[in-house]
Amino acid sequence: MGGLGVAVIGCGFISGVHLRAWKKIPDVKLLAVVDVIEGKAKKAAQDFDVPHRFTDYHKVLDMKDVEIVDICTPTYTHAEIAIAAAKNGKHVLVEKPIALKLREADEMIEAARKAGVKFMVAHCLRWWPEYVEAKQLVENGAIGEPRIARAYRHSSFPEWTFWHKDRRLSGGVFVDMSIHDVDYLRWVLGEVEEVYARGGVLKTPDSTSHDYTHAILKFRDGAIAYVEGSWIQPVGFPFSTYLEIVGTKGMLTVDSQSPASLRIYKPNMPPAIYTHFEEDAYDKEIRHFYECVSEDREPAVTGEEARKTLEVVLAAVKSVDSGRPVRLPLEGEVI
Amino acid sequence: MKKIRFAILSFAHVHAWSYARVLRQLTEAELVAIYDDDLERLKRAAELYGVKDTYADYRQLLKRNDVDAVIIASENAKHAELTIASAEAGKHIIVEKPLATTLEDAERMLKAVEKAGVKLQQAFVMRYHDATVAVKRMLDDGAAGKILAITTTNHGKFPGLWFDDPKLAGGGAVMDHTVHTTDLMRWYTGDEVEEVYASIGRNIRSVLRSEDCALISLKFRSGVIGSVDCSWSRHDSWPIWGDVYLAVFGTEGYIVVDAFRSCINLVSNGRPLTWHYFGPDADTNMIKDFVRAVLEDGQPRATGLDGYKALEVAIAAYESDRKNVPVKLPLR
Numbered sequence: 001m002g003g004l005g006v007a008v009i010g011c012g013f014i015s016g017v018h019l020r021a022w023k024k025i026p027d028v029k030l031l032a033v034v035d036v037i038e039g040k041a042k043k044a045a046q047d048f049d050v051p052h053r054f055t056d057y058h059k060v061l062d063m064k065d066v067e068i069v070d071i072c073t074p075t076y077t078h079a080e081i082a083i084a085a086a087k088n089g090k091h092v093l094v095e096k097p098i099a100l101k102l103r104e105a106d107e108m109i110e111a112a113r114k115a116g117v118k119f120m121v122a123h124c125l126r127w128w129p130e131y132v133e134a135k136q137l138v139e140n141g142a143i144g145e146p147r148i149a150r151a152y153r154h155s156s157f158p159e160w161t162f163w164h165k166d167r168r169l170s171g172g173v174f175v176d177m178s179i180h181d182v183d184y185l186r187w188v189l190g191e192v193e194e195v196y197a198r199g200g201v202l203k204t205p206d207s208t209s210h211d212y213t214h215a216i217l218k219f220r221d222g223a224i225a226y227v228e229g230s231w232i233q234p235v236g237f238p239f240s241t242y243l244e245i246v247g248t249k250g251m252l253t254v255d256s257q258s259p260a261s262l263r264i265y266k267p268n269m270p271p272a273i274y275t276h277f278e279e280d281a282y283d284k285e286i287r288h289f290y291e292c293v294s295e296d297r298e299p300a301v302t303g304e305e306a307r308k309t310l311e312v313v314l315a316a317v318k319s320v321d322s323g324r325p326v327r328l329p330l331e332g333e334v335i
Numbered sequence: 336m337k338k339i340r341f342a343i344l345s346f347a348h349v350h351a352w353s354y355a356r357v358l359r360q361l362t363e364a365e366l367v368a369i370y371d372d373d374l375e376r377l378k379r380a381a382e383l384y385g386v387k388d389t390y391a392d393y394r395q396l397l398k399r400n401d402v403d404a405v406i407i408a409s410e411n412a413k414h415a416e417l418t419i420a421s422a423e424a425g426k427h428i429i430v431e432k433p434l435a436t437t438l439e440d441a442e443r444m445l446k447a448v449e450k451a452g453v454k455l456q457q458a459f460v461m462r463y464h465d466a467t468v469a470v471k472r473m474l475d476d477g478a479a480g481k482i483l484a485i486t487t488t489n490h491g492k493f494p495g496l497w498f499d500d501p502k503l504a505g506g507g508a509v510m511d512h513t514v515h516t517t518d519l520m521r522w523y524t525g526d527e528v529e530e531v532y533a534s535i536g537r538n539i540r541s542v543l544r545s546e547d548c549a550l551i552s553l554k555f556r557s558g559v560i561g562s563v564d565c566s567w568s569r570h571d572s573w574p575i576w577g578d579v580y581l582a583v584f585g586t587e588g589y590i591v592v593d594a595f596r597s598c599i600n601l602v603s604n605g606r607p608l609t610w611h612y613f614g615p616d617a618d619t620n621m622i623k624d625f626v627r628a629v630l631e632d633g634q635p636r637a638t639g640l641d642g643y644k645a646l647e648v649a650i651a652a653y654e655s656d657r658k659n660v661p662v663k664l665p666l667r
Contacts, residue, residue, distance in 0.1 A: 147538035202483040246568040
């Protein structure tokens with residue numbers, strides 16, 4: 001049996017992670033990489049031994065043997081590329097956030113439905129071993145009913161792109177980064193009913209994107225969560241995450257800076273920290289989507305799921321802007 | 336050297352027992368009399384700390400000329416009556432937090448203290464923990480540049496007793512746990528809270544008479560963003576009583592204080608794991624500072640006004656949750 005053909009569009013940071021994961025699936029045929037910057041496409045093609053490279057994504061949509069398109073481009077381009085890919089009968093994996101507008105997310109979902117292709121959004125925490133284990137613990141009743149959560153995601157400003165600084169292109173820290181925690185908390189605690197958030201452009205003068213936001217989420221069953229996203233950490237700050245879930249019978253925490261099974265230190269390098277040794281979260285995520293396509297199964301993070309998560313982070317942006325609590329569902333666009 | 340002669344008015348709050356211990360250790364202080372409206376508790380405290388002069392009526396105690404100062408550690412709702420009577424009797428005062436359960440009471444207390452010309456220290460012990468003091472010094476030296484945001488938590492186990500009785504406590508976890516870190520944020524920024532939004536719940540212990548948790552979002556006048564996660568969410572077997580945690584985001588740096596996070600894990604004689612606390616004794620530092628303020632006619636580090644401002648945030652949090660809107664300060 002021949003494997004499915006894959007093209008990866010966008011050759012930035014996360015693209016390298018995806019390409020590495022695709023290479024690990026034995027029967028995948030990695031056929032093409034695309035980047036508007038020719039040098040980036042060329043480097044990716046060389047590094048991962050990919051036969052075709054393009055600067056125009058339409059080229060891979062014309063390739064008959066490309067059955068899966070993996071979209072790793074900046075957020076503001078997701079909708080256009082995903083819709084075009086679906087219309088050309090390609091199965092679509094797209095990085096988070098699904099899009100910056102609910103209307104775009106709806107169009108993406110509809111295009112995939114009409115074309116009958118698989119569509120998944122890469123919310124990687126759904127494969128992150130510690131977070132998956134924590135969810136298992138909650139489901140097994142280890143902490144009773146989960147009622148209060150805290151989640152942080154802290155980093156210095158992502159200086160490696162031009163578009164993170166533009167609110168219309170990235171959505172800001174809460175849309176771009178805290179969306180991970182919001183998606184995870186929705187997965188564990190259920191649907192969000194109301195959001196209050198505070199934040200702004202606190203530190204980054206040439207940015208229109210909010211670089212700090214904290215939000216209070218109220219869930220349908222009364223549980224509450226504090227979610228904080230920061231791009232205002234000092235330069236060189238080790239990217240850090242924290243999760244705490246308190247339940248009626250116990251609590252758990254997951255701290256990326258706490259003791260790990262294995263730490264490796266090298267001169268002038270941040271330590272490599274390993275808390276688990278099985279398959280990497282990204283490898284699992286990519287393999288999951290591949291299996292969903294080849295076995296005709298529904299992916300774990302559908303467009304509808306990702307849209308619900310997007311709606312919550314957009315509500316947070318709206319709350320920051322208006323200074324008021326925002327109830328879901330959202331009416332109208334925010335960014 | 337002159338000794339300050341103390342009385343303790345009520346052992347209802349658990350901190351009273353620690354203050355009594357400190358008074359017995361300090362050379363510059365002496366515990367001469369105690370009052371409690373719970374006679375069993377009065378007897379227990381008298382025996383534990385070897386105090387001969389016990390009173391079931393605080394008015395009798397306050398008539399004594401040889402008492403210089405009182406520490407008031409009653410139920411929160413009784414702070415006002417005891418503070419006002421003590422001020423009128425000319426005693427210097429340390430009052431447990433929160434200052435009172437209403438802003439009206441708090442105002443009456445501040446007025447009585449001002450009129451009597453006595454010292455009033457709000458027992459914000461977190462201004463006396465070596466780690467939080469070090470942060471104050473660093474921030475004043477510009478170690479983090481300009482402060483942009485501060486995230487705080489004050490979690491604890493449920494203290495039991497009267498703490499969930501709104502009539503005596505004035506509320507629940509919000510009354511108990513909002514004021515410490517709010518005060519630290521005010522101290523660090525030198526700024527006042529302008530707006531409060533809160534979501535309050537009874538999420539962990541459904542049997543309580545009050546709320547047990549809240550998430551609070553703050554805006555200071557200068558634009559600094561703050562937050563407080565205050566709750567009685569720590570379960571009985573958690574390795575420590577709770578936490579006081581602050582993360583300060585500055586233009587030039589990021590500082591995290593986890594004041595009671597010990598580096599010693601201890602399992603002792605078959606008891607469950609604890610994080611063995613061996614750090615600074617903030618209670619001792621606080622009472623020493625109060626004694627200094629009395630002797631030198633200075634001000635204690637946290638005054639009645641500081642107590643008022645922190646209480647105002649807690650009161651505003653209740654109002655915000657009730658109306659589900661951000662609430663502007665000042666309230667009065």
